[in-house]
Amino acid sequence: MLLEAQSVSRAFGSFMALSNADLSVDEGEIIGLIGPNGAGKSTFFNCLVGDLVPTSGRVVFAEIDVTNASPEAHARLGIGRTFQVPATFEEMTILENVMVGAFLRHPNRHDAREKAREIVAFVGLGGQADQPARSLGTPGRKRLEIARVLASEPRLILLDEALAGLTPVEIQTAIELVRRIHQRGVTLVIVEHIMEVILSLTQRVLVFNQGHTVASGSPSDVVNDPAVIEAYLGRRREKRRRA
Amino acid sequence: MKWSWLVVAALLLLYPFVLTGAFYERMGADLLLAAIAASAWNIVGGYAGQISVGHAVFFGAGAYAPLLLYTQWQLPPVFGVPLGMLVSILIAIIIGMPTFRLQGHYFSMATIAVAELVRIVVGNWDFVGAAIGMMGPAVPRTVLDLSFRSSIPYYYIFLAVLALILGLTHFLSRGRMGYYWRAIRAGERAARSLGVPVRRYKLYALMLSAAFTSLAGSLYALMIGFVDPESGFGILVSVEMIITAALGGVGTLLGPLLGAAILVPLKMATNSLFGGGGSGLTYILYGGIILVLARFEPGGLLELWRRVAARATRRKPVTHAA
Numbered sequence: 001m002l003l004e005a006q007s008v009s010r011a012f013g014s015f016m017a018l019s020n021a022d023l024s025v026d027e028g029e030i031i032g033l034i035g036p037n038g039a040g041k042s043t044f045f046n047c048l049v050g051d052l053v054p055t056s057g058r059v060v061f062a063e064i065d066v067t068n069a070s071p072e073a074h075a076r077l078g079i080g081r082t083f084q085v086p087a088t089f090e091e092m093t094i095l096e097n098v099m100v101g102a103f104l105r106h107p108n109r110h111d112a113r114e115k116a117r118e119i120v121a122f123v124g125l126g127g128q129a130d131q132p133a134r135s136l137g138t139p140g141r142k143r144l145e146i147a148r149v150l151a152s153e154p155r156l157i158l159l160d161e162a163l164a165g166l167t168p169v170e171i172q173t174a175i176e177l178v179r180r181i182h183q184r185g186v187t188l189v190i191v192e193h194i195m196e197v198i199l200s201l202t203q204r205v206l207v208f209n210q211g212h213t214v215a216s217g218s219p220s221d222v223v224n225d226p227a228v229i230e231a232y233l234g235r236r237r238e239k240r241r242r243a
Numbered sequence: 244m245k246w247s248w249l250v251v252a253a254l255l256l257l258y259p260f261v262l263t264g265a266f267y268e269r270m271g272a273d274l275l276l277a278a279i280a281a282s283a284w285n286i287v288g289g290y291a292g293q294i295s296v297g298h299a300v301f302f303g304a305g306a307y308a309p310l311l312l313y314t315q316w317q318l319p320p321v322f323g324v325p326l327g328m329l330v331s332i333l334i335a336i337i338i339g340m341p342t343f344r345l346q347g348h349y350f351s352m353a354t355i356a357v358a359e360l361v362r363i364v365v366g367n368w369d370f371v372g373a374a375i376g377m378m379g380p381a382v383p384r385t386v387l388d389l390s391f392r393s394s395i396p397y398y399y400i401f402l403a404v405l406a407l408i409l410g411l412t413h414f415l416s417r418g419r420m421g422y423y424w425r426a427i428r429a430g431e432r433a434a435r436s437l438g439v440p441v442r443r444y445k446l447y448a449l450m451l452s453a454a455f456t457s458l459a460g461s462l463y464a465l466m467i468g469f470v471d472p473e474s475g476f477g478i479l480v481s482v483e484m485i486i487t488a489a490l491g492g493v494g495t496l497l498g499p500l501l502g503a504a505i506l507v508p509l510k511m512a513t514n515s516l517f518g519g520g521g522s523g524l525t526y527i528l529y530g531g532i533i534l535v536l537a538r539f540e541p542g543g544l545l546e547l548w549r550r551v552a553a554r555a556t557r558r559k560p561v562t563h564a565a
Contacts, residue, residue, distance in 0.1 A: 070435070071432075071435040071436050072435045072438050072439060072440050074436075075435070075437055075438030076438050080436070081436050083433065083436070087432060087433035087436075088433075089425065089433065090429060091429060092429065096422065096425075099422055100422050100423070100425075100434070100437055100439070101437045103422055104437060104438040107419055109417060109418050148437060149437065152438055
């Protein structure tokens, strides 16, 4: 077991954004977190990466309790994450952005640069390594985001809608990139809206609705689950009138 | 880049031979001192992006320590230099520990509050000369008193200190420390997600900056031989450091020096043109510079130069907007 969340809840004031979410991720898996907007998957995500402290429950990574650990401690232990809206360091070059991640395991500047060069080439930005990061468009920024976290050499990466805002063609190349990251031996947790991505990438899916996990299982089972259909499309009309 | 370095170094080394006379010698020393203080501020305010508006507290500690040792115990003022740096680092820790937990303007506000508090306390504390201030040795007893009639020895001492600060800043900015500072300035949340211990690195920047600002204060006191609460801890001391760095270019190595090279002669000109009333005019000028910079070129003159130079070498229409 690489990552385990045990009945994690998070309240904002009196509003329960997330109640009793469980998740266990084995080394080498790709897990999807899906659900409509406001379902609690971002809250759960933030509890797993240390951005939010759960109101109750426990998060354990590689047998270390990380429930109250800071985001930087998560990174040190080997949990990486990307941001939904890319948090690019605008004034730096692409290579320098990635070097910030590489410095985590390579304090020496030459080692960090070498590592960063390898990663930048791996994600397909090698030709633009010395361009300013602000010259990148959305697909490039998403790639850079992934490159930065890869350079910190995590065992687990949580991707927060890393593919949102891409065209269908860009999504295909991005899926390919995620597969190659997985082949490097990195375990992945993916938050995603796009069903195509979930179906083609993940082995197991956790579905959120209104702060609860309503289903889990293989992607093909989950898409046919009535609770999931209800979460996404609502109930049938006559049922809703009665409610 | 290599070229500009050589040119700047040569200009600074030769300056006292080109512009001779007490007025210009003094201007050169003042210019370097302003550059030292602004370069020290630039470490935390520029590189790490944490805007301190209370750096006068470090400058004042550095200025008071040597003159206090002399006034109270007749020790050579130079002995106060490490004392001032130590006190400044302690103050930096006291300000930084609680405020660097928070993002945004809390740090800036805390620095103003601490600096003003210290200024008021010092102004009412007889042991450190209260509102009157303190004097250094009128006549040098030994060479340890570092008291010279000409400005030229100060000029070269200041030049060596400036070279030390810029050299160290350059060295740090190329390594992990510098990358982490820039990442913190660009976005703390993203920096933390990549394992940057944000609080610790902000504190390093502040401690380093405080130590060098204190050194600037000590040098000031050694040259002038007098300090009072306003010239040591006054808010305008802090503001001058910020404007000097911002005019040249915040977060760049040579920006503070460039800012000083413009502002110090300007200030001396207004002072000599309008006499005592000129100091008021200087501050009106500062206000104007802040407004113009904030509106048109927040990156400072070096940024402006870089863009103009890039346009001149490219000489073709821009095909895609930045």
